[in-house]
Amino acid sequence: xxxxxxxxxxxxxxxxxxxxxxxxxxxxxxxxxxxxxxxxxxxxxxxxxxxxxxxxxxxxxxxxxxxxxxxxxxxxxxxxxxxxxxxxxxxxxxxxxxxxxxxxxxxxxxxxxxxxxxxxxxxxxxxxxxxxxxxxxxxxxxxxxxxxxxxxxxxxxxxxxxxxxxxxxxxxxxxxxxxxxxxxxxxxxxxxxxxxxxxxxxxxxxxxxxxxxxxxxxxxxxxxxxxxxxxxxxxxxxxxxxxxxxxxxxxxxxxxxxxxxxxxxxxxxxxxxxxxxxxxxxxxxxxxxxxxxxxxxxxxxxxxxxxxxxxxxxxxxxxxxxxxxxxxxxxxxxxxxxxxxxxxxxxxxxxxxxxxxxxxxxxxxxxxxxxxxxxxxxxxxxxxxxxxxxxxxxxxxxxxxxxxxxxxxxxxxxxxxxxxxxxxxxxxxxxxxxxxxxxxxxxxxxxxxxxxxxxxxxxxxxxxxxxxxxxxxxxxxxxxxxxxxxxxxxxxxxxxxxxxxxxxxxxxxxxxxxxxxxxxxxxxxxxxxxxxxxxxxxxxxxxx
Amino acid sequence: xxxxxxxxxxxxxxxxxxxxxxxxxxxxxxxxxxxxxxxxxxxxxxxxxxxxxxxxxxxxxxxxxxxxxxxxxxxxxxxxxxxxxxxxxxxxxxxxxxxxxxxxxxxxxxxxxxxxxxxxxxxxxxxxxxxxxxxxxxxxxxxxxxxxxxxxxxxxxxxxxxxxxxxxxxxxxxxxxxxxxxxxxxxxxxxxxxxxxxxxxxxxxxxxxxxxxxxxxxxxxxxxxxxxxxxxxxxxxxxxxxxxxxxxxxxxxxxxxxxxxxxxxxxxxxxxxxxxxxxxxxxxxxxxxxxxxxxxxxxxxxxxxxxx
Numbered sequence: 084x085x086x087x088x089x090x091x092x093x094x095x096x097x098x099x100x101x102x103x104x105x106x107x108x109x110x111x112x113x114x115x116x117x118x119x120x121x122x123x124x125x126x127x128x129x130x131x132x133x134x135x136x137x138x139x140x141x142x143x144x145x146x147x148x149x150x151x152x153x154x155x156x157x158x159x160x161x162x163x164x165x166x167x168x169x170x171x172x173x174x175x176x177x178x179x180x181x182x183x184x185x186x187x188x189x190x191x192x193x194x195x196x197x198x199x200x201x202x203x204x205x206x207x208x209x210x211x212x213x214x215x216x217x218x219x220x221x222x223x224x225x226x227x228x229x230x231x232x233x234x235x236x237x238x239x240x241x242x243x244x245x246x247x248x249x250x251x252x253x254x255x256x257x258x259x260x261x262x263x264x265x266x267x268x269x270x271x272x273x274x275x276x277x278x279x280x281x282x283x284x285x286x287x288x289x290x291x292x293x294x295x296x297x298x299x300x301x302x303x304x305x306x307x308x309x310x311x312x313x314x315x316x317x318x319x320x321x322x323x324x325x326x327x328x329x330x331x332x333x334x335x336x337x338x339x340x341x342x343x344x345x346x347x348x349x350x351x352x353x354x355x356x357x358x359x360x361x362x363x364x365x366x367x368x369x370x371x372x373x374x375x376x377x378x379x380x381x382x383x384x385x386x387x388x389x390x391x392x393x394x395x396x397x398x399x400x401x402x403x404x405x406x407x408x409x410x411x412x413x414x415x416x417x418x419x420x421x422x423x424x425x426x427x428x429x430x431x432x433x434x435x436x437x438x439x440x441x442x443x444x445x446x447x448x449x450x451x452x453x454x455x456x457x458x459x460x461x462x463x464x465x466x467x468x469x470x471x472x473x474x475x476x477x478x479x480x481x482x483x484x485x486x487x488x489x490x491x492x493x494x495x496x497x498x499x500x501x502x503x504x505x506x507x508x509x510x511x512x513x514x515x516x517x518x519x520x521x522x523x524x525x526x527x528x529x530x531x532x533x534x535x536x537x538x539x540x541x542x543x544x545x546x547x548x549x550x551x552x553x554x555x556x557x558x559x560x561x562x563x564x565x566x567x568x569x570x571x572x573x574x575x576x577x578x579x580x581x582x583x584x585x586x587x588x589x590x591x592x593x594x595x596x597x598x599x600x601x602x603x604x605x606x607x608x609x610x611x612x613x614x615x616x617x618x619x620x621x622x623x624x625x626x627x
Numbered sequence: 628x629x630x631x632x633x634x635x636x637x638x639x640x641x642x643x644x645x646x647x648x649x650x651x652x653x654x655x656x657x658x659x660x661x662x663x664x665x666x667x668x669x670x671x672x673x674x675x676x677x678x679x680x681x682x683x684x685x686x687x688x689x690x691x692x693x694x695x696x697x698x699x700x701x702x703x704x705x706x707x708x709x710x711x712x713x714x715x716x717x718x719x720x721x722x723x724x725x726x727x728x729x730x731x732x733x734x735x736x737x738x739x740x741x742x743x744x745x746x747x748x749x750x751x752x753x754x755x756x757x758x759x760x761x762x763x764x765x766x767x768x769x770x771x772x773x774x775x776x777x778x779x780x781x782x783x784x785x786x787x788x789x790x791x792x793x794x795x796x797x798x799x800x801x802x803x804x805x806x807x808x809x810x811x812x813x814x815x816x817x818x819x820x821x822x823x824x825x826x827x828x829x830x831x832x833x834x835x836x837x838x839x840x841x842x843x844x845x846x847x848x849x850x851x852x853x854x855x856x857x858x859x860x861x862x863x864x865x866x867x868x869x870x871x872x873x874x875x876x877x878x879x880x881x882x883x884x885x886x887x888x889x890x891x892x893x894x895x896x897x898x899x900x901x902x903x904x905x906x907x908x909x910x911x912x913x914x915x916x917x918x919x920x921x922x923x924x925x926x927x928x929x930x931x932x933x934x935x
Contacts, residue, residue: 128665128710136669210678212666227674240677315712315720316885317795342792343893346776347883350784350791476896505896507663525668539670546670 118624119336120606122359122617123348126316126341130298132280133204133211136529141277142361142616143339146321147187147303148280149329151178152271154613158438158531160271163329164192164304166257168274173266173568178274180257183328186283187308194259196281196304198251202226203291204278207243213278215546216529219270221250221262246291266566268573269532276529280304306332306619316341333608333623349601358603359622361611365478368423371601379601381425384615385434385528386596387536388426390471390486390521391550392589393513398466405588406448407460408469408521411493412486413451418594421482425599429592432584433536434528436613439574445585445592453493460494467496470520474509475502479523486593513549522550524590531613533577537561541584552589628926631934632919639915646911647904651696654900655689661898665709683709683901696901700908706901708894714905717890722909724795725879725886728802728809729871736810737817737864741857744821748856749848751826759822763815775808775881792883805882809875813867820863824856831855858928865921869914 127140132148135141151168152160162168166179184192203209205217207227217223225245250262263270273279283302288294300309306329307321319339323332340357342348345364352360353374363371363379371379392399399405414428431444443449469490473479480500487498501520503509512519526547528535539545542561543553557580564576584590598611608621662671662679680686684695699706705714747756782804783791789804828834829852837847876888887906894902925932 137667207674208678210675210682212669212675214675215670215672229673229677240681314795315717316889340794341885342883343885343889344880344883347779347792347881350779351883353784354787354791356790356792505659505664506668507660507898510663511659546672 118334119338120334120358120622120624121338121340121356122361123342123352123357124339124361125343125345129212130301130313131211131293132200132282133209133213133216133278134298135277136212138361138615141614143319143321144277144280144301144303145616146305146307146337146339146619147301147309148277148305149184149303150275150277151279152275154272154275154531158436158613160275168271170270173268173270173566174263176261176263176270177254178259178261181328182257184304185328186285186302186304187324188283188285188302190283190285192281192304193256194253195256196283197279198247198253198259199284199287199290200280200282201251202247203282203287203293205248206246206291208240209293211278213276216273216276216278217248219263219265219267219273220248221264222248223250223264225249268567268570269530269534269565272530272532306330307337310336314341316343330620332620334619337619352601352603355603355605358606359600359609359617360602361598361600361615361617363599363601365422365425368425368599371599375601378604379599380609382598382600382611383434383436383613384596384598384611385436385526385531385613386426386594387429387434387526387592388594388596389429389524389526389590389592391524391552392591393516393519393522393549394551394553394589395516396518396520401463401465402586402588403459403463404465405591407456407463407465407494408490409445409448409588409591410450410452410456410459411490412591412593413489414449414593415451416489417482417485421485422594426594426596429595432541432581432590432592433533434595437528437531437533437536438570439533439577441578441581444578444581445588448585448588449592456493457495460496465494465496469496469498470501470518471498471523472501472503472509472512472519472521473523474504474506476505483523510549521591524549527615528613533574533581534561534565537577537580537584538565541589550589552587554583554587557583557587628934632923635919635922639912639919642915643908643911647697647700647908648693650907651693651900651904652689654895654898654903655692657895658685658898658900661685661709661900664896664898679709692900696904705905708902709897709899714902717902718905718909720795721886721890721906724797724802724884725872725875725888727799728806728875728879728884728886729868731799731802731806732809732871733813733864733868735806736812736814736867737860739810740814740817741821741860744818744860745825745848745853745856747818748822748825748829756822759818763818766811766815771808771812771877774811775805775878778804778808779881794883795885797884802884805878805884808882809871809878813863813871817860817863817867821856821860824859825852828852828856854928858925861921861924861928865917868917869910872910872913 124139124142127143128137129135129140130144132144135144149164151165153163155161164181164184166181168176168178170176180192186192201217204211205214205223205226222245226243226248228240228243252260254260281304285302286293286297299312306324306327308324310320310322313319318341320336322336345362346366348360349363349367351357392405418426418428430449431441433440471483471487473483483500487500490498513522526536526540538561539547541548541552542558560576560580564573567573567576598615600611602609605625606622607625608623610618610621612618662676684692696706708714743759747759750756779791782788790801793801793805834847834852837851872887875886876892879886879888891903891906926934
C-alpha cells in the first residue's frame with residue numbers, strides 16, 4: 084500500500100524538490116576582473132550589422148566592430164577605420180582603408196570584406212532590417228525582387244536579377260569605390276552606421292550566404308571580441324583585443340547585461356550591480372536625482388516626437404486648423420510635468436543634434452498662444468471633436484491625455500485619446516484610411532543629417548510619412564539639397580525646405596529626446612552619444 | 628491502476644492537440660501585422676516584408692499554417708521565432724529557471740499555508756485565526772503588480788536583504804524573494820482551504836471515535852484529521868503549480884528572470900505564433916502531468932478512492 088506513510092513520502096518529495104531547486108545553478112557570478120564594466124541593455128534582436136537597427140544590438144556591435152567614420156562634437160564624420168573617404172562629384176566615392184587592421188580571428192581587413200558584407204546586406208531575399216541603407220548605391224534595385232501577385236498571392240517572388248551591386252568596386256586590397264545612383268553630399272555621414280561594418284571571410288558559409296550561427300558569436304574588426312557565445316536574455320561578454328590598431332578603450336572587458344524591464348535595470352544600477360544604464364525609465368526618474376545625485380546625467384539624442392495629420396481626413400485640410408491646434412499646446416508644461424525634464428519642447432521639424440538645425444524654425448505656430456489659437460480655429464471652422472490615436476504599449480497615455488486637456492482648455496473643443504494595442508495596429512488603421520484623428524509618431528535618426536528627418540518623414544515617398552503629406556516644392560528642395568556640391572550648400576536647401584513645413588504644418592512637433600543616463604560610483608568618463616549608445620572608449624574604472 | 632494511467636495518457640494526447648489548436652487559432656486571430664510588431668515603429672521596406680512573409684508563411688490561411696507547425700512539431704522541431712532563434716533553444720533556456728522558481732514558491736507557500744491553516748483550523752475564532760484571516764485578506768487584495776515591485780524596493784533596495792534582480796542562472800538565494808512574492812499569490816487560498824477543511828473534519832464522526840478511543844491529540848490531528856483534510860488542498864496545489872509557471876509574467880519581468888512567463892509575454896507582444904504555441908504546448912503537458920499526479924495522490928491519501 085502506498086498510503087501507509089504518506090507523510091514520509093511527502094516530506095521526502097519536498098526535500099528532493101528543495102535540493103533540486105538549490106543545486107540547479109552553480110551561480111558563478113562573473114569573476115569580475117577589476118578593470119571591467121557592466122552595461123545594461125535589452126535583448127538585441129540580431130547581431131548581424133546589416134540586420135541591426137535597434138540600439139541594443141548596435142551597442143553590442145559597436146564594441147565588436149570599428150566603423151569607417153565616427154562623429155565629432157560638431158556631428159561631422161571623421162575617418163576611423165578608413166584612411167580617407169573622398170569624392171570629386173559626390174557620386175563616386177573612394178574609400179581607402181587604414182593598413183594593419185585585422186578581425187579578431189586574425190584575418191586582415193580588406194576591401195572585399197566591406198563589399199561582401201554590403202552586398203549581403205542589400206540582397207533582398209536576405210531580408211535584412213537595415214537593407215534600405217544601401218538604397219543609394221548603384222545597382223541596389225537589381226538585388227530586390229517583386230512578388231508578381233502581391234504578398235498575399237500564392238506565387239513566390241522570383242530571384243532578383245543580381246547578387247552584387249554594380250556600384251561597389253574593389254581597386255586593390257585596401258581601396259574600393261562606391262558609386263551612388265545620384266550624387267549625395269552627405270554620403271560620408273551615412274556610412275558611419277552599423278549596417279556598413281565589414282564582415283570577415285569566416286562569416287560566410289558560401290559566397291553571399293552567412294553562417295547560420297555567426298550572430299551567436301560575431302567576429303568583428305573592433306576593439307573587443309566575444310567571450311564565448313551570446314547568452315540569450317542574459318548577457319554578452321566581450322574582451323579587449325590585444326594590439327588593436329584603432330582607438331584603444333580603457334577597460335579590459337565589458338559585460339552587456341540583458342534586462343527585460345528598464346525599471347529592474349534601474350534598481351540594479353542603484354544597487355551597484357551594473358555600472359551604466361543608458362536610459363533611465365520615466366517611472367524611476369522621480370527618485371533618480373536622490374538615488375544617484377550627480378551620477379545621473381543628460382545628453383541630447385536624436386529622438387523626435389510629434390503628431391501627424393492624416394491628409395485623407397478633410398477636416399484637417401485647412402492649414403489654419405493645424406496651426407491653431409499646434410498653438411493650443413503648451414509644450415513646456417508637458418515636458419516639465421510629465422517627462423520631468425527628460426525631454427525638451429520641440430519648436431522645429433528636425434532635431435537639435437543635426438547641423439542646420441534652427442531652434443525656432445516653426446516660429447509662432449509652435450508657440451503656446453491659446454487666444455490666437457482659438458481665434459484662428461474658430462475662423463477656420465475646425466472640427467468640434469478631436470481624436471489623438473496612440474499605441475498603449477509605449478507609455479504614451481499620460482502625455483496624450485495632457486495634450487487633450489490642453490486642447491480642450493485652449494480651443495473649447497472635445498478631445499479624446501484613442502489607444503491602440505500596438506503601433507502596428509495604429510498603422511493598419513491609418514493604411515485603411517480610418518478616421519484616426521491625430522497620429523502619435525516618433526523618429527530616431529539613422530545618420531546626423533537634416534535630410535534624415537526631412538526625407539523619411541515629410542517627403543512624398545518618405546518611408547515614415549504615414550499621414551500622406553505631399554508637396555512638390557518641398558520634395559524638390561530636399562532633393563536639390565542632397566545633390567548639392569557641399570554640405571553647407573545642402574543645408575541651405577534643406578532649411579528652405581523646412582520653412583515650407585513651417586507654413587504647411589503637416590505635423591505638430593512636440594518634443595526632442597534626451598538620454599537620461601546613470602552610472603555606478605566605480606566608473607568615470609561615462610557619456611551617451613546621439614544614438615543613445617554609451618561611449619565604450621571613454622568609460623574608465625576608478626583606480627583606488 | 629495501470630489501465631487508469633494508460634487511459635489518462637491517451638486522453639492527454641487529445642487534450643494536447645485541442646489546446647494547441649485553440650491557442651494557435653487565438654494567436655492567428657490576434658495577428659494584425661507581426662512584421663511591423665517586431666519592427667516597432669521603424670518603417671519596413673517592401674522587399675523585407677516580402678521575404679519575412681514568405682519565410683514564416685504569414686500569407687497562408689490558418690489551417691495551412693497550423694499544418695506546417697504541427698508537421699514540424701511531430702518531428703521534434705519547434706520551429707523558429709520571428710527573431711530567428713530556435714524555439715527549442717529558447718524552451719531549454721527558459722524552463723529550468725521557471726521550474727525552480729515555481730517549485731520554490733509552491734514549497735514555501737504550501738508549507739506556510741498548511742501549518743498556519745491547521746493551527747487556525749484547530750483554534751477557530753482565536754487570535755491567531757483572526758490575524759491570519761486579516762493577513763490573507765490583504766494578500767488576496769494586493770495585486771502582484773503592486774506586491775512585486777514593492778517587495779523588490781523594500782527588501783531588495785531599502786533593507787538590502789536580497790539582491791533586487793535574479794537573472795537567468797540565479798542562485799537559490801537570488802530566487803528567494805521572487806519565490807516569496809510568487810508564493811504569496813497562492814498562499815492565501817491554500818491557507819483558507821486548509822483551515823475550513825480541518826475545521827470541518829474536526830467535527831467528523833471518526834475524530835470523535837478516535838478521541839473516544841483515547842488517542843493523543845497529536846495523533847488525532849496529525850494523522851486522522853490532516854490526512855483527510857489534505858485532499859482538497861492537494862488539488863489546489865496541483866493547479867497552482869501550473870498557474871505559477873504560466874502566471875509568473877509580472878514577477879519574472881520585475882525580477883528580470885528570462886523564464887516562461889517572460890517568453891510568453893514577448894511572444895504575445897510580437898504576435899509570434901510559433902513562440903507562444905511552443906511554450907503553451909509544454910505548459911499544457913505540465914498541467915496534464917501534474918493533474919494526473921494529483922489524482923493518483925488522492926488514492927494514496929484516501930484508501931476509499933480506487934482507480935480502475
